[in-house]
Amino acid sequence: DVQLVQSGGGLARPGGSLRLSCAASGFMFRNNWMFWVRQAPGKGLEWVATIGPHGTFTNHGDSVRGRFTVSRDNAKNTLYLQMNSLRVEDTAVYYCGKDLSHFAMDFWGQGSPVTVSS
Amino acid sequence: QFVLTQPPSVSAAPGQKVTISCSGGSSNIEENYVSWYQQLPGTAPKLLIYDNDKRPSGIPDRFSASKSATSATLGIAGLQTGDDADYFCATWFDGLGIGVFGGGTKLTVL
Numbered sequence: 527d528v529q530l531v532q533s534g535g536g537l538a539r540p541g542g543s544l545r546l547s548c549a550a551s552g553f554m555f556r557n558n559w560m561f562w563v564r565q566a567p568g569k570g571l572e573w574v575a576t577i578g579p580h581g582t583f584t585n586h587g588d589s590v591r592g593r594f595t596v597s598r599d600n601a602k603n604t605l606y607l608q609m610n611s612l613r614v615e616d617t618a619v620y621y622c623g624k625d626l627s628h629f630a631m632d633f634w635g636q637g638s639p640v641t642v643s644s
Numbered sequence: 645q646f647v648l649t650q651p652p653s654v655s656a657a658p659g660q661k662v663t664i665s666c667s668g669g670s671s672n673i674e675e676n677y678v679s680w681y682q683q684l685p686g687t688a689p690k691l692l693i694y695d696n697d698k699r700p701s702g703i704p705d706r707f708s709a710s711k712s713a714t715s716a717t718l719g720i721a722g723l724q725t726g727d728d729a730d731y732f733c734a735t736w737f738d739g740l741g742i743g744v745f746g747g748g749t750k751l752t753v754l
Contacts, residue, residue: 561743563689571681571689571732573743585741621688629736629743630679630694637688 528552528633530622535638538612542642548605548622548635556580556600559625562607564618564640573629574620575607590616612642646671648733648746655752660723664749666716666733671744674713676735683730683748692731693718720751728753 534546548560562574575586575596584596593611598604605622620638623631649667656662666678678696681689691700693709696716708719716733733746 563745570730570748571683571734571745573734573745576741576743583741587742626691626700627694628677628679629734630677630691631689632691632694632700634688634690 528624530624530633530635532620532622532635532638535620535640537641537643538609540612540614540642540644542612543608543610544612544640545609546607546620546622546638546640548607550603550605550624553624553633555598555603560596560598560605561623561625561629561631562596562605562620563623563631564616564620566615566618569618572618577605609640612640614642616640617642646737646740646742646744648673648735648744650731650733650746650749652747653750653752655754656723657754658723658725661719661721662723662751664718664720664731664733664751666718666746668714668735671737672714673711673716673735676737678709678711678716679734680707680709680716680718681732681734682727683732685729689732723753725753727751 529551531549577584577596595608597606622635624633626632680693683689696711697709706721731749
């Protein structure tokens with residue numbers, strides 16, 4: 527069975543850092559595009575970052591570009607999101623997602639709550 | 645800049661059919677593929693439709709979708725109380741490498 531198991535969320539101070547992990551199993555991780563998506567409390571979904579199968583292509587949303595970095599370790603079947611210079615407005619549940627086709631994510635992690643507060 | 649617009653809410657009675665629109669507005673989505681998600685409270689989104697009109701395995705044919713040059717539409721037939729949820733459209737702008745979600749539509753099954 528396909529599984530995406532997330533870890534690494536929690537509380538951070540403004541200006542602080544957190545790293546999220548997403549451990550994949552049950553599919554050929556190294557062949558898949560992967561995404562990070564977030565959802566602020568009571569709000570909709572927001573695309574955060576994308577990484578290609580080999581990690582050579584990455585892109586980040588405007589609101590996190592220059593502060594967040596998506597990466598992957600195909601040997602460990604793990605996706606990462608390094609979040610630096612955190613802001614209060616980064617408070618959200620962060621989800622990793624496996625691409626099926628053209629930004630359609632057929633499997634999602636359980637979500638990692640991130641709270642940025644002083 | 646790149647926006648997908650959905651109605652904030654729709655409602656219908658059990659057994660009826662409802663449609664949810666997703667408009668690209670000034671964002672040309674003619675060449676884009678659109679996907680649709682259902683999100684129940686406190687859970688991760690669930691993929692309902694991909695590549696404009698395809699259903700993943702396990703999604704009943706009560707869920708259907710279509711797309712034109714400027715908008716996409718999700719249809720849900722034979723509404724059930726379990727369909728009461730938030731629905732999001734999404735698309736990927738290939739040339740720019742960015743993803744965009746619609747603002748979401750709250751479906752209430754009365």
